[in-house]
Amino acid sequence: MENGAAPTAKPVIVAIDGPSGTGKSSTSKAVAAQLGLSYLDTGAQYRAITWWMVTNGIDLEDPTAIAAVAGKPEIVSGTDPAAPAITVDGVDVAGPIRTQEVTSKVSAVSAVPEVRARITELQRSLAAAAANGIVVEGRDIGTTVLPDADLKIFLTASPEARAARRSGELKGADVAATREALIKRDAADSSRKTSPLAKAGDAVEVDTTELTLAQVIECVVTLVEEKRAGK
Ligand SMILES: Nc1ncnc2c1ncn2[C@@H]1O[C@H](COP(=O)(O)OP(=O)(O)O)[C@@H](O)[C@H]1O
Ligand SMILES: Nc1ccn([C@@H]2O[C@H](COP(=O)(O)OP(=O)(O)O)[C@@H](O)[C@H]2O)c(=O)n1
Secondary structure (H helix, E strand, O other), X not given: OHHHOOOOOOOEEEEEEOOOOOOHHHHHHHHHHHHOXXXXXXXXXXXXXXXXXXXXXXXXXXXXXXXXXXXXXXXXXXXXXXXOOEEEOOEEOOOHHHOHHHHHHHHHHXXXXXXXXXXXXXXXXXXXXXXXXXXXXXXXXXXXXXXXXXXXXXXXXXXXXXXXXXXXXXXXXXXXXXHHHHHHHHHHHHHOOOOOOOOOOOOEEEEOOOOOHXXXXXXXXXXXXXXXXXX
């Protein structure tokens, strides 16, 4: 049994998408823990493959060079919301994937179709293996990875709120610079050709600008419970 929870009638698949700093990771982890579901941070997977490319000196300005090695690193993601884990070729990269360097380069790597095909396959197999169901968060989960998800949520928040949240995390980083970096990354993620950041037509949009994290979690838990009851 996953996460020590009692088995539910049917596995429930929840897709949570949105730009950076809207609360996807915090909300997804808490919802999964509360409901006894697995949890997958797909951004961590794109960060992990980017970390491997940086570490191995791949030219990230050359999509052909990225595509040529996209199949090389072995990326393993844990799906326990209480202890999210990620390794590349057996190395724990949970810390190194959060550096400024990886954050500034991840959009170039994640735009390459060969990278997306590889990571999408991993995501689908992890979702299929989750006995109680799973909360999967990212940019293209509702549109591309799991288009048949039981529930799709698209989180938004103003750039100012998102930058303030991220600067708080980065211990006093300049809010204006953080805001510019977020906007630049959102633009790159939204404009790429292959599965861009986008709201699925059937996703429920939740603007978290004026909501506390606890309110967002409660809102999503209620939506999941309503879906489960209707099954
Ligand atoms: N509704 C909210 N109000 C205030 N802070 C929030 C809210 N949601 C998330 N946060 C905080 O903002 C930061 C970014 O949240 P995170 O879940 O990592 O966002 P994302 O995964 O969308 O990038 C975290 O420090 C988190 O605690
Ligand atoms: N499903 C996903 C998830 C992330 N990504 C890429 O991975 C990057 C990092 O995602 P993340 O969720 O860790 O980013 P933050 O919200 O933590 O800033 C994004 O900027 C995208 O380039 C993606 O392309 N598709």
